[in-house]
Amino acid sequence: MSFSIEKGEMVGYIGPNGAGKSTTIKMLTGILVPTSGKILVNGIVPFEQRKQNARNIGVVFGQRTQLWWDLPTIESIELLKDIYGVSDNRYNQNMNIFTEILGLNEFLNTPVRQLSLGQRMRADIAASLLHDPEILFLDEPTIGLDIVAKEKMRDFIQEINKDRQVTVILTTHDMEDIEKLCKRMVLIDHGQKVYDGEIEVGKSRFGKTRTLIVDVEDIDKDMDLSNGEVMKREGSRCWIRFNRNEVSASQLINEITRTHNITDLTVEEPDIESIISRIYQEGFAAEDLVEV
Numbered sequence: 001m002s003f004s005i006e007k008g009e010m011v012g013y014i015g016p017n018g019a020g021k022s023t024t025i026k027m028l029t030g031i032l033v034p035t036s037g038k039i040l041v042n043g044i045v046p047f048e049q050r051k052q053n054a055r056n057i058g059v060v061f062g063q064r065t066q067l068w069w070d071l072p073t074i075e076s077i078e079l080l081k082d083i084y085g086v087s088d089n090r091y092n093q094n095m096n097i098f099t100e101i102l103g104l105n106e107f108l109n110t111p112v113r114q115l116s117l118g119q120r121m122r123a124d125i126a127a128s129l130l131h132d133p134e135i136l137f138l139d140e141p142t143i144g145l146d147i148v149a150k151e152k153m154r155d156f157i158q159e160i161n162k163d164r165q166v167t168v169i170l171t172t173h174d175m176e177d178i179e180k181l182c183k184r185m186v187l188i189d190h191g192q193k194v195y196d197g198e199i200e201v202g203k204s205r206f207g208k209t210r211t212l213i214v215d216v217e218d219i220d221k222d223m224d225l226s227n228g229e230v231m232k233r234e235g236s237r238c239w240i241r242f243n244r245n246e247v248s249a250s251q252l253i254n255e256i257t258r259t260h261n262i263t264d265l266t267v268e269e270p271d272i273e274s275i276i277s278r279i280y281q282e283g284f285a286a287e288d289l290v291e292v
Contacts, residue, residue, distance in 0.1 A: 001193045003186055007134070008165040012178035012185040014276070020191040021171045025137050028169075029059055042134060055084065058128030062140030065124055067112045073123050074108040077130065084131035091130070098126040101156050118149035125153070129160060135167045136160070142174055154180055175276070187279060195279050206278040207270040212240045212252055215264040223260065228252050236263070
C-alpha cells in the first residue's frame, strides 16, 4: 500500500474494523516498526527518530488520553508544556485560543478522571496542539460525543487546518466527520488500498443513484415509469430511485406529472456511507484512482 499526503491536507483514512487503520497510525507515529517498506513523516523515519518525529506531530486517540488521570486538567497541560519546551509566550497564546474556541475554562481545574468524555476530548486535542505540530493524527476524535460537542470539535479542526495549515489525518467510523471535514479519503481493507481520491470523485462514480420523494394526490393510480423505479409507497408518498447519469430529476418529475398531481417533492442524494459501501462491494479500477 502506498500513498502520500501534502502539507495542509485534511484526509479521511477509513476502513472496516481490522483493516489496518490504527496500525498505520502507530507506524506513522513511530510506535510500531513496519516489517517491510518505507515510511517518511516530514522527511523523518518515525521509528528511527522518535523524539524528533514526536515534536512535529500531535496525536489524539479517542479511547485513550495523554493527560494524567488524577491531576487537574491545567496541570496536565502545563506538564506537556515543559516536556515539549513550549515558551511561556507561545503557551499563553495557544491556551487563549484553545480556551476560547474549545471552552476549556469550565473544567481546567477539574481532575481528568472527573471530566465527561466531551470535555476530555477537548482537553486532549488542546494538549496535542500545544507545541504547534505540523501534523495532527486524529483517531476517532468524536467518538461518544453528543451533537453539540461534535460540531464544536469539527469547527475547531477546520479552523486549525485553515489558519495554521496543520496537516490532518482522520480515522473515524462516523461518516459525517469525513463528509464535513475532508475533501480526500483513503479507503483500506485488510491492509490494501481500495480507493484514494477526492470524495466528490467517489460520489460521482459510485453515487449515481438518487431518490426522488414525491407526494401525489392520485394515490390509487399506478405509477409506471420508464426512467425510474418505485421503491416504496406509503399513502400518498412515493420513493423513486433513478440514475442521475441517465435522467435528470426534472425529466423524471415531468414524466410523473403526466399521470399524477404532485403536491410536494424532495430529491435525496446518496450519503457517504452508502457510497463507501459500494466502493467496497464493486472495487475501484486502478486507472480511476486519484493519487495525490
